Amino acid sequence: xxxxxxxxxxxxxxxxxxxxxxxxxxxxxxxxxxxxxxxxxxxxxxxxxxxxxxxxxxxxxxxxxxxx
Numbered sequence: 001x002x003x004x005x006x007x008x009x010x011x012x013x014x015x016x017x018x019x020x021x022x023x024x025x026x027x028x029x030x031x032x033x034x035x036x037x038x039x040x041x042x043x044x045x046x047x048x049x050x051x052x053x054x055x056x057x058x059x060x061x062x063x064x065x066x067x068x
Contacts, residue, residue: 006056013050018057032059039063 012019018032039046044063051058 001061003059004056005059006054008055010052010055011050011057013048013057016046016048018048035061 009021011021017036036046039061042063044061046059046061048060049058050056
């Protein structure tokens with residue numbers, strides 16, 4: 001899965017996490033944290049990168065397929 005999100009302002013990525021630009025940092029960022037926690041619990045992987053030229057960040061994730 002790959003999701004691109006355009007931004008008005010540059011985005012900082014640190015430790016594979018988007019750093020919020022909001023003043024109240026404790027009230028933001030829960031959506032992505034919930035998604036990444038679910039991916040990790042499922043044994044998946046994710047990667048976040050920022051493209052300054054296009055002003056967008058990309059979230060890429062993969063989940064393992066279950067075989068029975």
